[in-house]
Amino acid sequence: MDDVVIGIDASTTAVKAIAFARDGSELFQARETYPLSNPAPGHFEQDAEHWWAALLSALQQVAKAIDASRVKAIAIAHQRESFTLLDNAGKPLIPAILWLSEELGREAIRDWSGKPPDPTPALYALAWLMEHRPQALAEAAAVVDVHAFFVHRLTGRLVTSTASADPLGLLDIAHGVWHPRLVEAAGLRPEQLPELAAPGAVCGTLSESVAAAIGLKAGTPVIAGAGDGQAMGLGMGVYGPGKSYLSLGSGVVSGNYSGTVTTSDAFRTLVSPTGSGFMLETVLRSGMQLVDWIVRTTGAPSAAVLEKAAKDVAPGSDGLLVMPYWAGVMSPYWDGSARGAIVGLSLDHEPRHLFRAVLEGIALEQAIATEAMEEQTGKADAMIAAGGGTNCPLLLEIMASVLERPLFVSPVNEAAALGAAMLAASAIGWFASPEEAAKAMAARPARQVDPVEALVPTYRARKEVYRDLYHATRDIHTRLGAIT
Numbered sequence: 001m002d003d004v005v006i007g008i009d010a011s012t013t014a015v016k017a018i019a020f021a022r023d024g025s026e027l028f029q030a031r032e033t034y035p036l037s038n039p040a041p042g043h044f045e046q047d048a049e050h051w052w053a054a055l056l057s058a059l060q061q062v063a064k065a066i067d068a069s070r071v072k073a074i075a076i077a078h079q080r081e082s083f084t085l086l087d088n089a090g091k092p093l094i095p096a097i098l099w100l101s102e103e104l105g106r107e108a109i110r111d112w113s114g115k116p117p118d119p120t121p122a123l124y125a126l127a128w129l130m131e132h133r134p135q136a137l138a139e140a141a142a143v144v145d146v147h148a149f150f151v152h153r154l155t156g157r158l159v160t161s162t163a164s165a166d167p168l169g170l171l172d173i174a175h176g177v178w179h180p181r182l183v184e185a186a187g188l189r190p191e192q193l194p195e196l197a198a199p200g201a202v203c204g205t206l207s208e209s210v211a212a213a214i215g216l217k218a219g220t221p222v223i224a225g226a227g228d229g230q231a232m233g234l235g236m237g238v239y240g241p242g243k244s245y246l247s248l249g250s251g252v253v254s255g256n257y258s259g260t261v262t263t264s265d266a267f268r269t270l271v272s273p274t275g276s277g278f279m280l281e282t283v284l285r286s287g288m289q290l291v292d293w294i295v296r297t298t299g300a301p302s303a304a305v306l307e308k309a310a311k312d313v314a315p316g317s318d319g320l321l322v323m324p325y326w327a328g329v330m331s332p333y334w335d336g337s338a339r340g341a342i343v344g345l346s347l348d349h350e351p352r353h354l355f356r357a358v359l360e361g362i363a364l365e366q367a368i369a370t371e372a373m374e375e376q377t378g379k380a381d382a383m384i385a386a387g388g389g390t391n392c393p394l395l396l397e398i399m400a401s402v403l404e405r406p407l408f409v410s411p412v413n414e415a416a417a418l419g420a421a422m423l424a425a426s427a428i429g430w431f432a433s434p435e436e437a438a439k440a441m442a443a444r445p446a447r448q449v450d451p452v453e454a455l456v457p458t459y460r461a462r463k464e465v466y467r468d469l470y471h472a473t474r475d476i477h478t479r480l481g482a483i484t
Helices: 048-065 107-113 122-132 134-139 146-155 162-168 180-185 208-214 228-235 288-298 303-310 351-377 393-403 415-427 434-441 456-466 469-483
Strands: 004-010 014-021 026-033 037-040 043-046 071-078 083-086 096-099 142-145 159-161 195-197 202-205 221-227 243-248 252-258 268-271 278-284 321-323 341-343 382-386 407-409 447-449
Touching (some): 004 146, 004 228, 048 071, 048 146, 083 146, 096 122, 122 162, 122 180, 142 146, 142 162, 146 159, 159 162, 159 221, 162 221, 162 268, 221 228, 228 243, 228 268, 228 278, 228 415, 228 434, 252 351, 288 303, 303 351, 303 393, 321 351, 321 456, 321 469, 341 469, 351 456, 393 407, 393 456
Parallel strands (some): 004 071, 071 221, 243 382
Antiparallel strands (some): 004 014, 014 026, 037 043, 043 096, 083 096, 083 142, 202 221, 252 278, 407 447
């Protein structure tokens, strides 16, 4: 039986290779971690060979657990914006760069690439290399994102997906091609860039040597996937108008489908993982990691203990307001100097008040982000939530009440890998399109969390105060940063 596809999710910390059946059920999962280095403030690196070793090991484990003859195709989701340089033999010339901050232009770059100025797109790191390591950039045979690196190693072909290349900041998103002006700005030559394929296209097939090493069949198709954010949305069943996704992880990522290109500082514009249309995406860097910070800082035994105490705190946290920019802010301000703020503290406040105020701050920030996206896309009929934050009932209650809509909680733990598997399933003809694959393979929501109507007026009023908080503190944070 050829009834299995493998979805790969190569995140910042690990590679997961997961075998899925035609109905989207998970059959087997293998996970291999790799280290992350931080050689300078704001600069994070990995060895791309560690990515490859982890992928080989994970695929070997899947091949041992699942009869190799059943595996029909492989597709890739991965950490976005990360890249490395390859020599003519396909060996990395430098450590893979994950994050590096440098300034470039603004509105033209945003309108071409869909990405407002921010440290994350690789365009800025490439510009830094052009200034500081021009020889390495000039000698490189290829610049590859994680997707292109894996496809090259698996198949021998230098191909990446438009939905993978897109977050690098070099793509003309309206036409699905490398933008010559952006390529030039990054100090690259066109021949250094991988071939582009639409999500769900066949990039190549497993080579004889790799197939023998991992125990799968030579000739198994390797399918163009997408960045992990877009793939995650697809895996949660968000693939067209009327639905949005909300990932409550270490950061908070949300996305809405748009049928046309639209750009704004209020969101990033990304190629849709289905290859049709676009995804508008917002990111709050400090999500559940901020909740963890509160637990550590207050010395509470656990988040559950604080959550239980916070349930007895009135909405509004007795006058506390939290702006959750502990790691700066991406959309809508794109300000790396921004920092968190706790406003309204008094001697009456306790850790439980602070805990609730943090949850409210995350929800208020998300509400403003969602409003900005929905000005372009219209209001989504369904918002599907996933991630570790869905295990916090108080957060979901607050979020639904602030957003003034029900949240449908997805039971899927590995949505990015499932999204990749959906693209594989469509490519090999199990389904007529990625959208049809998503309909068949996405799990039904596990539960629905409705707004608490009594809370809505309170949060609606607090949202109007919250809107002014960034502007009231922006100059202070800039001045503090300059002194530091």
